[in-house]
Amino acid sequence: MGAVKDIPARAVPKRALDYAEPILPGMIPDESELTAGVTIVPGRSYGFFTDTTLCIGCKACEVACKEWNALPADDVGLKGTSYDNTGRLSANSWRHVAFVEKIGGDLDAGEGRGTERNTTTMPPFQSNWLMMSDVCKHCHNAPCLEACPTGSLFRTEFDTVVVQQDICNGCGYCVPACPFGVVDLNVADGKAHKCTLCYDRLKGGLEPACAKSCPTDSIQFGELPDLVERARERVDSLHERGATDAYLYGAPGSPGATGDLGHLNAFFLLTDRPETYGLPSAPTRASNRVAPALGTGLATMAGLTMVAVALFAANRRS
Amino acid sequence: MMQTRTVDGIITLAQESRFQLVSDQGIAKLFMLAHSAPIEPQDLPALVGSRARVTVTYDEPPDLIAAVVRDIRYADSETKGESRS
Incomplete structure (x- = not known):
């Protein structure tokens, strides 16, 4: 389910009724107009806005990503540190929903109970959860792309960063270059893998699988200027409602868009320090x-x- | 020591170096090409398009819900069977 907030209310149903049959003769042209309210045109800049305040940790995005990209499950089992069983982004996990548990009502905290930024006002033995669907940030100045000696990593016509598997020689220079720990080598095929922002789907006019599957619209896909505007409005709205700790990470001019990275095409709305979510507070370019x-x-x-x-x-x- | 197995079937979808093969018994399984496999990711779409029967030799790492392809060839028309160790 994608974002349709900016589309006139009657436009979507009218277009959707053109495809009301249960069995369609073929693909819906420009399907992203129906699911995300955006037409995918080469030459424009696309990305994700992930609103962590809406994430419920269902992992539908992880599953949709693995289904579409035929990515296998790996390292299966509980990690012992969280209810999360994916652990981190890897060569086989291009979406990872982080489960961050904030323990509240610390019995040993005494007078400081609930006053620390990382604790909550929840009763003892209850907790708050921060959930965030992490993904490749498709940086404006992508360090992985700069480090690639073969030209395997390239910027697409949709302003995203993709690894060409037929060119990658598995040197692994892109792995330490990424300030977010996104790119990973697969030990089976010896090549670098990461999110392609569903390059093949974009070419077919489809919204990326993760954003389409998100039931709460925590992951929104769209043109970058529209997403940034939408995200800023969301932050203002949250501030007005008392959630004054909400801020953008990776949007132009915000934390995360540091160290000459420019901005991140996949940016986030957070309510705690970036490190709490496993994100660097000030990422930089390796170059x-x-x-x-x-x-x-x-x-x-x-x-x-x-x-x-x-x-x-x-x-x-x- | 991982056990090497063989299966015959048709490749129904491919993504990068990963593909799904439906065996002659109708069982779908996810595979990924090993770096030593005789074909490259760019060869897979042609195999999907042609729906050619292939024989895949693979092993299954313990920490992966997929099989790693060590060898892949056009299947002998006489050959049948899901798995031969």
Whole structure:
């Protein structure tokens, strides 16, 4: 189910009635107009707005992603740290719903009970849950793309970042370059894998599988300018209703859009520190560290050479 | 030591290096190409389109709900059967 908030109320039913038969003769042209209220046109910028205040942790997005992309389950079993059994984004899990439990009413906290930012005012032994469907951020200045020596990672006509499997040689440079820990190597095929923002579906005029399956519209797909506007309105609305800790992460000019990353095409509405959700507070481009690292290395080499020359000269004098 | 198995069937869908094969017994199973497999991801769409019967040799890692393809060839028309160890 996608977002249809910005579409005139009568437009969607009228178009939907064109496809009222239970068995359709073929694909619905520009189906995303019906499911997400957006027409997918090459050359425009698309992304996700994930509103974590709406996520109920159903993991429909994870399942839809695995179904569409034929991704297998791996490392099956409870992690022991959460009710989550996926654990993290990986080569086989391109969506991951994080379950963050905030324990409230800490019996040992004494006077500080419920006053800490990470605790809640819930009664003892009850808890609050933060849930967030994490995904590749499809960064504006994508460090993985910059690190790829083969050109396997490329920017698509929809302003998303995709790994071309026939070109990837499995060097793995993209893995440490990603500040979010998204890209992963598959040990079976030796290649890098990550979310493609359903590149094949976008080419067919379909909304990405995760956004389409989200029952609460926590994951919204659309054109980036529209999503940013919608997200800012949502933050304002939450602030008006008393949820003053709501803020955007990864939208232009907000936390997460730091370190020359530009902005994130998949951005989030959070209500706690980014680290609580497993996101870096100030992600950076790996390429920004090349010059300082090279300079430091050269300076170290020069210093060691000077010490060696001095020792050698002192030895010769003695 | 993982046991290597063989199955004959038709590839019904492919995504990158992953594909679903429906065996002659009608059982669908998810596979992914090993880096040592004789074909590449770009070869899979042609196999889906042609609906050719293939023989897949695979093993099943313990931490993965899918099989890893070690070898894949056009199936001998005489060959039948789900699994031969």
